[in-house]
Amino acid sequence: MSARPSTLERERPAPPAVPSRTSYGERPGVAYLFLSPWVAGVVLLTVGPMLASLYLSFTDYDLFTAPSWVGFENYARMFTTDVHFLNAVWATVKYVLLSVPVQLLAALAVALLLDRASRLQGLYRSAFYAPSLLGASVAVALVWRAMFSADGAADRFLSFFGVRTGGWVTDPDLALLMLVLLGIWQFGAPMVIFLAGLKQIPAELYDAASVDGAGWWRRFWSVTVPMLSPVIFFNLVLDTIRAFQVFNAAFIVSNGTGGPGDSTLFYTLYLWQKGFVDFDMGYASAMAWVLLLGIALVTTLIFRSARSWVHYGGGDR
Amino acid sequence: MIRRAIWHVVVLAVLGVMLYPILWLVASSFKPNASIASSVGLWADSLTLGNYASVLDGATDPPVWRYFLNSTIVAGGAVIGNVVTCSLAAYAFARLRFRLRTPLFAFMLATIMLPQHVVLIPQYTIFQQLGMVDSFWPLVLPKFLATDAFFVFLMVQFIRQLPAELDEAARIDGCGPIRIFAHITLPLVKPAMITTAIFTFIWTWNDFFTQLIYLSSPDRLTLPLALRGYVDLQESAASFGPMFALSVLSLVPILLFFAAFQRFLVQGLATSGLKG
Structure with missing residues (x-):
C-alpha cells in the first residue's frame, strides 16, 4: 500500500493545513517533539541503512567478518555470470506483466458490476475484498500448493474437460501461472478503490451522454474511463510496485528454492537466498539497489505515460 | 425486478x-x-474433527497455542507502536508549522514507496549487533519509530479533513499544541486509528518475510513460520489434515477482525486512494 504526492496532491489545490496567519506563539520545537519517533526512525532505520546498504553493495560481506571493498564486482557478476539472477529478473518481469493488467481488469470489471444501488452492495464489496486480506498469508499459499499439486483439486477439475496437467507445482510453465492466478485472485483492494472512484463520477455526465445517443460501451469509453483514469493510474502504480516484491507464495510453493528450474525464482526470493542462505550480503545489497532502481525506472515510465492518458477533472490535458 | x-x-x-x-x-x-x-x-x-484434535492436543513441541501467543505478541506490539507514533507524526505534519515541513513531508511520502529490501541487510546487521536476532524486538521496535509511513499518510489525510476551527477555538482559549492534540484531535481521529490498528494487525499477522529472517528458535516461531514447516512434510498425505486445520485457525483472527471492522478497512482504503 502506498501513494505518491503527484496523484494525490494534484486533485486538491495545496491544502492550507495551517491557516497562514501569524504565529500562534507555538514554539517550533513542539513540532519536532511530535515528530521525534519518526525522525529517529528515518535516521536509524531508513536513511542510515540505505547509505550503509549502498556501501555494502560495493563490498564482499558475510555478516561476521568486516566488509571488504570489491568495487563494481557484485553488479558486474549479476549481469554477466549469474544465470540465476537473470532467471529471477525474467520470472519477476513475467509475473508483473501477467498479473498486474489482468488483476486491474478484473478489479474494474467487478467494480462496474457492483456499482449499482442495492442494500447488499456493501456486503458484496466486503466479500470480494476478503481475499486481498487473506491472500498474502502462508495459509492461503499452502492451499494453493495443495490445490495445484499433482492429482490435486485443480487437476481433477480440469480432467473433467479432458485436460491433464500432471501437477502445476512441478511444471516450470504452470508453476508461474498458478502464482499469477493467486495474484489476480487478490483483486479486492483495487476493486474497492475503483468502486469509490466510480461513485464520484457525476451522474449528469452519463445522462448527457445518453441524451446524445451513446450506448453502454460508448459511455464506458467516453465517460467512465477518462473520469476514472486518475484512479486507474493510482492502482497501476501501486500494483506494479507491489508485484515486483512478491515473496510469500513463491517461497511456500517452491519451498524456498524458486523451482522448478528457477521458474518461480522471484527477485526477492533470490535476494533472500543470497543474503540469508549463502550469507553473500554484499551481493544481496547490490540486488536491493538494482531492485530500487528498477522500480523507480518503471514508475517513472508509468508517470511519463500518464500525461497522455490520465485526465484530471476539468482541463483536457 | x-x-x-x-x-x-x-x-x-x-x-x-x-x-x-x-x-x-x-x-x-x-x-x-x-x-x-x-x-x-x-x-x-x-x-x-480429528484434524483439529491432532493439532490442538498439545503433543507437539512447542504446543500450538505458543505460535498463537507469539503471533499475538508481535502483532499487538506492532499495533500499539503504529497507532501511537504514526498519529503523533501525522498531527505534526497536518497541523503544526515548522521550517522543514514541506521537504520532510515529501520525504515521508517517498518512503512509502521504498522497497524494504534496500534497508534490510544493514537493519539486520544492527539488530544482530544489538543481540536482538531471534527475538521479537526487530519486528516490533521499528513500529515504535513510525516506519510504516503509509499510516502516517493515512492519518495526515484524515486530520486535514477535520475542521480547523476547533483547533483555533482551543488555541484562543489558551491551549498549546500538546493539549489541542490530546483533547481535540485525538478523539476525532479515532476512526483513522482503528483503520491503522486493524491493517497493522492483519499485515503483521500475515507477514512472513521479516519473521522468517529474524526468528529461528522453535519456541519463538510465529504462526506463518509454523505453517511453513508443513511444506517439508507435504509430500506425505498424512500431514494435510492437521495443516489445513492449523491454516483455518490461523485465518480466524483475520476474519473476525475483518467482520467486525470491515467498514473501517474499506473506507480507509477508498480514502487513501481518492482524497487528498
Missing part, C-alpha cells in the same frame, strides 16, 4: 468462484486425511 434478481445471481456466482479456495480449505480441514487434496467438491461422506 427480474433485472435485479439476475444481478444478484451474477454477483453471487462470481463471488462463489472467488471464495471457492477458502471454502475448500475450510471443508478440507474437516475431511479425513485420505480424501483431502484430490477432492474437488466441498462435501465429503464423513466429516471429522
Whole structure:
C-alpha cells in the first residue's frame, strides 16, 4: 500500500493545513517533539541503512567478518555470470506483466458490476475484498500448493474437460501461472478503490451522454474511463510496485528454492537466498539497489505515460 | 425486478468462484486425511474433527497455542507502536508549522514507496549487533519509530479533513499544541486509528518475510513460520489434515477482525486512494 504526492496532491489545490496567519506563539520545537519517533526512525532505520546498504553493495560481506571493498564486482557478476539472477529478473518481469493488467481488469470489471444501488452492495464489496486480506498469508499459499499439486483439486477439475496437467507445482510453465492466478485472485483492494472512484463520477455526465445517443460501451469509453483514469493510474502504480516484491507464495510453493528450474525464482526470493542462505550480503545489497532502481525506472515510465492518458477533472490535458 | 434478481445471481456466482479456495480449505480441514487434496467438491461422506484434535492436543513441541501467543505478541506490539507514533507524526505534519515541513513531508511520502529490501541487510546487521536476532524486538521496535509511513499518510489525510476551527477555538482559549492534540484531535481521529490498528494487525499477522529472517528458535516461531514447516512434510498425505486445520485457525483472527471492522478497512482504503 502506498501513494505518491503527484496523484494525490494534484486533485486538491495545496491544502492550507495551517491557516497562514501569524504565529500562534507555538514554539517550533513542539513540532519536532511530535515528530521525534519518526525522525529517529528515518535516521536509524531508513536513511542510515540505505547509505550503509549502498556501501555494502560495493563490498564482499558475510555478516561476521568486516566488509571488504570489491568495487563494481557484485553488479558486474549479476549481469554477466549469474544465470540465476537473470532467471529471477525474467520470472519477476513475467509475473508483473501477467498479473498486474489482468488483476486491474478484473478489479474494474467487478467494480462496474457492483456499482449499482442495492442494500447488499456493501456486503458484496466486503466479500470480494476478503481475499486481498487473506491472500498474502502462508495459509492461503499452502492451499494453493495443495490445490495445484499433482492429482490435486485443480487437476481433477480440469480432467473433467479432458485436460491433464500432471501437477502445476512441478511444471516450470504452470508453476508461474498458478502464482499469477493467486495474484489476480487478490483483486479486492483495487476493486474497492475503483468502486469509490466510480461513485464520484457525476451522474449528469452519463445522462448527457445518453441524451446524445451513446450506448453502454460508448459511455464506458467516453465517460467512465477518462473520469476514472486518475484512479486507474493510482492502482497501476501501486500494483506494479507491489508485484515486483512478491515473496510469500513463491517461497511456500517452491519451498524456498524458486523451482522448478528457477521458474518461480522471484527477485526477492533470490535476494533472500543470497543474503540469508549463502550469507553473500554484499551481493544481496547490490540486488536491493538494482531492485530500487528498477522500480523507480518503471514508475517513472508509468508517470511519463500518464500525461497522455490520465485526465484530471476539468482541463483536457 | 427480474433485472435485479439476475444481478444478484451474477454477483453471487462470481463471488462463489472467488471464495471457492477458502471454502475448500475450510471443508478440507474437516475431511479425513485420505480424501483431502484430490477432492474437488466441498462435501465429503464423513466429516471429522480429528484434524483439529491432532493439532490442538498439545503433543507437539512447542504446543500450538505458543505460535498463537507469539503471533499475538508481535502483532499487538506492532499495533500499539503504529497507532501511537504514526498519529503523533501525522498531527505534526497536518497541523503544526515548522521550517522543514514541506521537504520532510515529501520525504515521508517517498518512503512509502521504498522497497524494504534496500534497508534490510544493514537493519539486520544492527539488530544482530544489538543481540536482538531471534527475538521479537526487530519486528516490533521499528513500529515504535513510525516506519510504516503509509499510516502516517493515512492519518495526515484524515486530520486535514477535520475542521480547523476547533483547533483555533482551543488555541484562543489558551491551549498549546500538546493539549489541542490530546483533547481535540485525538478523539476525532479515532476512526483513522482503528483503520491503522486493524491493517497493522492483519499485515503483521500475515507477514512472513521479516519473521522468517529474524526468528529461528522453535519456541519463538510465529504462526506463518509454523505453517511453513508443513511444506517439508507435504509430500506425505498424512500431514494435510492437521495443516489445513492449523491454516483455518490461523485465518480466524483475520476474519473476525475483518467482520467486525470491515467498514473501517474499506473506507480507509477508498480514502487513501481518492482524497487528498
